[in-house]
Amino acid sequence: MPTGVILAGGFSTRFDGGDKAVAELAGKPMVRRVADRLAPVVSTLVVNCRGEQRESIATALERYPHEVRFAVDPEPDAGPMAGIRTGLRAVTDEYAVVVACDMPFVDRAFVESLFDRAAGHDAAVPEVDGWYQTTQAVYRAAPMADACDRALERGDSKILAPLDELDWVVVDHETLAERGWLETFENVNTRAELREAARSVASDRRNGER
């Protein structure tokens, strides 16, 4: 089975104090929610973060059913693409799904379909409303990490820069909407969005879904 990479190295500046990776959403740290959702479809978890986040994230991931590896940013604040590179460097499987720590509704069936789409290519990236969702995408770990290195060396930290030189496929908005997979991209940037997400979890629980 492939690897899951959770990106958690951001500074949560819109979150109004505290690290959103370990903020509790309906009683569970967000990073744990993402990890638990990935557990059925990955065999190893890599967490990309800064050194000072490691302890609190490790606590949130205690007794995770798979091996957990930490890929600590050599340089903090180098942006999400550098985080993807650092995370993918710790991957030993051919493919990995990368998911931001603030996407607590990541859909397992969607991730499985991304792996299917990526097979034989370097990446499968979903597109929502014209935006490429590079922080919930599947990559072939080594070529993507190499392409990120080259982009960073040329001083280009744009998240799409490494894809320019890779063979990548897009999962388009229409397909995502048809399959009911738009909720998988919901992300939590603020305390208000955390409260909103908690309401979604509570209402889904009432409907027996989450």
Ligand SMILES: Nc1nc2c(ncn2[C@@H]2O[C@H](COP(=O)(O)OP(=O)(O)OP(=O)(O)O)[C@@H](O)[C@H]2O)c(=O)[nH]1
């Ligand atoms: N390693 C690393 N990851 C980052 C960096 N910036 C953002 N990320 C990750 O990329 C994903 C999307 O970023 P944002 O939603 O903007 O998160 P953030 O930067 O923590 O939040 P804001 O400061 O409010 O923008 C999250 O999983 C972040 O952890 C960075 O400089 N380094």
